[in-house]
Amino acid sequence: SQTIHQWPATLVQPVGSPLSLECTVEGTSNPNLYWYRQAAGRGLQLLFYSVGIGQISSEVPQNLSASRPQDRQFILSSKKLLLSDSGFYLCAWVPGGSRNEQFFGPGTRLTVL
């Protein structure tokens, strides 16, 4: 069976510090991978998606970047965090080429102070 992991679960970082959130998927190959963020009072916003190793598409301009160094690993990064980066970050996957339901990870709660 497939599982998706995210870490850390919670993170408190000062403004201007770097960020690295990791997401890994087990039990599948060549998934489409997604990073979402839910900021306070807002809906889930798609940040990045990837259809393969090294292939990253960004949906909105922002202070963040993403990388996919391996087939089942997706990393969200920032060089300098802003207060507005606070939120709940979710990673999700779907079988490659599928338009069916996405499977979400447990999420990371990021607070930037």
Next chain:
Amino acid sequence: ILNVEQSPQSLHVQEGDSTNFTCSFPSSNFYALHWYRWETAKSPEALFVMTLNGDEKKKGRISATLNTKEGYSYLYIKGSQPEDSATYLCASTHPNYGGSQGNLIFGKGTKLSVKP
């Protein structure tokens, strides 16, 4: 910009009440409509995926309908229980959104609280 709207934003009901929420989505270039249930401190969990106009799906006491021509979906919960308390998210997919298959546009959700 494609937008998905959900109403109401929040809902408080008594145990045993039946309730329903609305999701409005762009009807053009539509592929699928998803409903997710998101409990606090857990991951969103898929409830339904619907693609055809007139689709109706049911899982236990929860059901959903889809109207692709006018761009709305209803989620119904019959005889609400405290364990139904969660945020219910709807999302639509459109073939040309984001240049990739499967990209979801989420609404802000309806937060349901069921009092015992």
